[in-house]
């Protein structure tokens with residue numbers, strides 16, 4: 076290889092130094108969405124990115140989704156899912172399938188990928204080590220101005236009531252990357268299906284993560300014209316939801332960003348998981364990708 080090419084490589088490596096210094100010893104929560112787990116090359120590169128983070132002294136914590144994978148299994152069993160505000164209506168039978176797919180399949184696949192690529196990981200569901208205490212979630216739909224909002228019961232869907240990070244600290248300090256499935260346990264001892272974005276937001280807040288990155292299947296948050304918005308404030312997000320510009324699966328994502336920011340997380344990003352090495356690009360280069368969400372506009 077030519078000397079100039081080698082020197083160019085060195086300068087690319089050096090670009091990451093300030094970021095490595097900044098994040099050394101800190102926690103970064105990464106939510107790996109089901110839609111970003113599309114092909115083997117992407118999945119392998121995701122695993123390599125988090126392994127690299129771990130070996131340079133950052134503490135990555137992975138929360139995964141698996142919505143499309145749950146959908147496929149349900150379809151094979153002749154069941155169709157309905158979504159309300161981006162959340163799957165989950166009856167008892169559906170809950171068993173959700174837990175089977177998320178914990179038994181997707182979680183183990185990610186743990187396996189990390190092992191095959193030279194890292195060490197431990198898979199956990201929110202039911203392990205009392206990691207996630209869930210409470211039943213009801214959806215409230217605003218009705219006409221003079222009426223109360225309509226309350227909709229969507230079954231065994233939960234929100235995060237409490238997070239106990241003891242088990243995460245043991246796993247992380249022992250040199251393992253924790254990989255978390257978004258299933259929580261209620262006070263009734265039952266499993267609850269929680270949108271993975273909410274789990275990531277709550278865990279990032281509880282761990283006081285330096286950064287939270289949500290990987291999805293789109294370039295970031297788009298405006299009404301379809302163009303990427305690189306930076307957004309929480310008040311602007313409220314407007315965009317009211318205008319219907321942010322809808323469906325993007326709602327839990329921006330709400331998870333709010334949970335993380337309100338909980339003291341410094342930086343939150345929604346990025347395109349279909350881009351190879353998107354995690355590395357976001358964390359270690361001067362060119363952040365996707366949408367960064369901040370509490371309010373800086374004056």
Ligand SMILES: Nc1ncnc2c1ncn2[C@@H]1O[C@H](COP(=O)(O)OP(=O)(O)O)[C@@H](O)[C@H]1O
Pocket residue numbers: 108109110111140142161290291292293295296297298320321322323324325326
């Ligand atoms: N304003 C918006 N900008 C970008 N995507 C949006 C917006 N509003 C809704 N969406 C939808 O949200 C989807 C991402 O959510 P989802 O499919 O649930 O992702 P994941 O599986 O990664 O959690 C996008 O593919 C897009 O269809």
Ligand SMILES: CC(=O)N[C@@H](CCC(=O)OP(=O)(O)O)C(=O)O
Pocket residue numbers: 107108109110139140141142143145161162163173232233257268269270271272
């Ligand atoms: C309540 C609810 O909707 N839970 C989600 C959990 C998985 C998830 O969030 O997966 P993605 O991040 O890949 O969408 C579901 O059943 O699909």
